Amino acid sequence: MELDLHEVEEVCRDLYVRALKILPPDIKAGFAALQRQETSATGRAILDTMVENVAVAERTNNILCQDTGIPIYNVVIGRAVTFDGAGLKAAIRRGCERATKDFSLRSSVVHPITRHNDQTSCGIRVPIIHVDFDEQQETVGIEMIPKGSGSENGSFMQMLLPSDGINAVKRFVIDRVIDLGGRVCPPTIVGVGIGGTSDLCMHLAKIAATRPLRTACADPEGARIEAELSRAVNELGIGPQGLGGRATSFAVHVEVAATHITQNPVAVNIQCHSARRARATITPGGIAFA
Known part of the structure; x- marks a missing residue:
């Protein structure tokens, strides 16, 4: 061809x-799941407003x-x-x-x-x-x-020491989510890149942030870490738009690449609720x- x-x-x-103009079906399903799990009245109200915004945009053919x-x-x-x-x-x-x-x-x-x-x-x-x-x-x-830009401004990269281990990677991700709070229009998808070179690591984080929900990292260790971080992020209490609640993130996604024996790069890239x-x-x- x-x-x-x-x-x-x-x-x-x-x-x-x-x-x-059209939000992907997996993100709509992600909103529905967060609505069921949200225990904060404020958080539920904000999620309801976000879902209504999606419906109005599609109904009126607006962005x-x-x-x-x-x-x-x-x-x-x-x-x-x-x-x-x-x-x-x-x-x-x-x-x-x-x-x-x-x-x-x-x-x-x-x-x-x-x-x-x-x-x-x-x-x-x-x-x-x-x-x-x-x-x-x-x-x-x-x-x-x-x-x-609101979510792209939530981008970070750090060359960690291999001796710091995977706990340092997890701490880096959680600290960045806490630092950002509501500035990245949560609930978010938190993309995490681990490994590679500095530029590849940042690219991996972007791939992870824009990956469909309900998909898992192809690497078993990466999949295990993203599951742990997904649970941890929604225990932080940041909530929708940073106003409190459980719905801080749809998910944390991780992508990995082989790296050099003397380095341990990690990167974070955020995708907003839209x-x-x-x-x-x-x-x-x-x-x-x-």
Whole structure:
């Protein structure tokens, strides 16, 4: 299958808008679970308001949050797909720009020094584009994540000592959640990266933060730690919007990578309660959105 770049452009345009307007089913189910578990009257009231906001946005075809975020596109390409790599990146960028202009989205992307906003949701090295490959044949998967600043500001990385062990990793995560309190619009998904190099570790935390709920780390030790941290975070009493309660986080997700014998990197990246993402799959038979 030869990848149609015009089709990619259209898909990336539509995915940006879908991600801003439609909350994924796993996040809606996560809200329902937190509502059942919340013991604080204030916490329940805030969760009810959040759920109503989701319903109103979808009912009125409006965006879920005014922050249109930093656009991230994750592309996974099957082994029997031929494509122009430079053309693929250009098509994704055009789709991102068109979404912003065609739907009058508020661009949140500025130059880091001048703070100039081109009103395109694009800029130097933005949108962020990750391309990977898998064993599928004539299949291309594109995921769009509009990563909001409120939660992205909850990002931390530390090179710990190997002798400090896994308890130091857990302490680092819990301390960061406590420090952030309500500033990251909880309930959150707490993404944790463990291992790799400093840059890979931070990337792992982003992957973890944007992973669907009810999924587990593929590494057994990582899965065990994320289960322990998920329980611990919801015992902190921070609650929805930091106003008290049990519903501090939907979950803590962990992703791991092998690392050097002399280092123990850990990173945290937060996803807010409006955990927006949208996905499409392109095959010879057409396009399917999810």
